[in-house]
Amino acid sequence: MEANKHQEHILVVGGGSGMGLAVANRLLEWGATVTIAGRSSERLTLARERLGADTPRLHTVVADVTREDDIERLFASTGDLHHIVWTAADVGGVYVPLDDMDISTARRVVDSKVIAPVMLAKHGAPRLIPGGSITLTSGIAAYRPAPKGSVVAAINGALESLVYALAVELAPLRVNAVSPGWVDTPIWESVAGAGKTAALEAMAKRLLVQRIGQPDDIAQAIEAVMRNTFMTGTVVHVDGGQRLV
Numbered sequence: 001m002e003a004n005k006h007q008e009h010i011l012v013v014g015g016g017s018g019m020g021l022a023v024a025n026r027l028l029e030w031g032a033t034v035t036i037a038g039r040s041s042e043r044l045t046l047a048r049e050r051l052g053a054d055t056p057r058l059h060t061v062v063a064d065v066t067r068e069d070d071i072e073r074l075f076a077s078t079g080d081l082h083h084i085v086w087t088a089a090d091v092g093g094v095y096v097p098l099d100d101m102d103i104s105t106a107r108r109v110v111d112s113k114v115i116a117p118v119m120l121a122k123h124g125a126p127r128l129i130p131g132g133s134i135t136l137t138s139g140i141a142a143y144r145p146a147p148k149g150s151v152v153a154a155i156n157g158a159l160e161s162l163v164y165a166l167a168v169e170l171a172p173l174r175v176n177a178v179s180p181g182w183v184d185t186p187i188w189e190s191v192a193g194a195g196k197t198a199a200l201e202a203m204a205k206r207l208l209v210q211r212i213g214q215p216d217d218i219a220q221a222i223e224a225v226m227r228n229t230f231m232t233g234t235v236v237h238v239d240g241g242q243r244l245v
């Protein structure tokens with residue numbers, strides 16, 4: 001049975017920007033209580049302003065989810081949850097040729113999107129009420145790796161395999177992933193810098209839908225996956241057809 005929307009509490013890790021912010025916006029509009037988490041308190045304050053500064057149903061928690069003690073503190077502050085959504089990733093500095101690869105940077109990126117979700121599942125699953133779910137965010141790089149994108153391809157592929165394994169281990173809790181194509185979010189500032197607009201425009205011309213994704217395209221899919229009680233161990237692709245071009 002669907003939870004009373006005014007009692008539903010959903011954690012969005014990475015909810016301070018991009019797709020996570022769009023998810024938080026949808027869930028708040030629906031009537032849920034939402035906690036958004038990220039490392040930067042400034043980013044979370046800006047998110048709070050965009051989502052409605054005075055809503056008592058929005059909570060923010062500063063946490064670096066690559067740190068297990070931060071994850072424990074995060075779940076201690078949320079208490080029981082209906083669903084967990086994860087859109088966090090720290091991919092800055094890793095799009096480089098292998099010759100120039102700084103391995104400590106590569107480890108930081110793997111930490112942010114492979115080890116951190118393992119810790120999220122470890123500490124988050126016990127917080128989920130029966131009927132709860134975890135929805136993670138993987139990405140097109142697992143299917144269409146770009147030159148200089150080896151680590152990003154690896155983390156997205158690993159995350160999807162993690163989803164299958166968690167769905168089996170945590171059942172009857174549900175675990176899924178949404179895999180975005182290229183979406184216009186702040187992540188592109190760290191990936192392409194000043195080249196962001198040109199890169200996104202060039203991709204838009206190639207895509208079957210002839211446009212780049214917007215954060216709410218992904219948020220819509222995450223919400224659908226979260227709510228569909230027959231869906232688990234699944235990766236949903238929302239990529240404008242990018243796997244086919």
Ligand SMILES: NC(=O)c1ccc[n+]([C@@H]2O[C@H](COP(=O)([O-])OP(=O)(O)OC[C@H]3O[C@@H](n4cnc5c(N)ncnc54)[C@H](OP(=O)(O)O)[C@@H]3O)[C@@H](O)[C@H]2O)c1
Pocket residue numbers: 013014015016017018019020037038039040041043063064065066087088089090091112113137138139140141179180181182183184185186187188
């Ligand atoms: N945008 C795309 O084109 C695209 C394509 C394919 C896949 N994806 C994937 O989609 C997901 C969402 O990306 P997005 O585009 O929405 O990116 P985004 O706007 O940069 O959002 C990522 C969020 O994660 C948070 N975060 C990063 N590292 C963290 C950490 N260690 N602890 C806590 N929070 C952390 C960031 O906040 P703080 O910096 O404040 O911590 C930020 O709010 C990511 O997994 C990304 O890899 C994106």
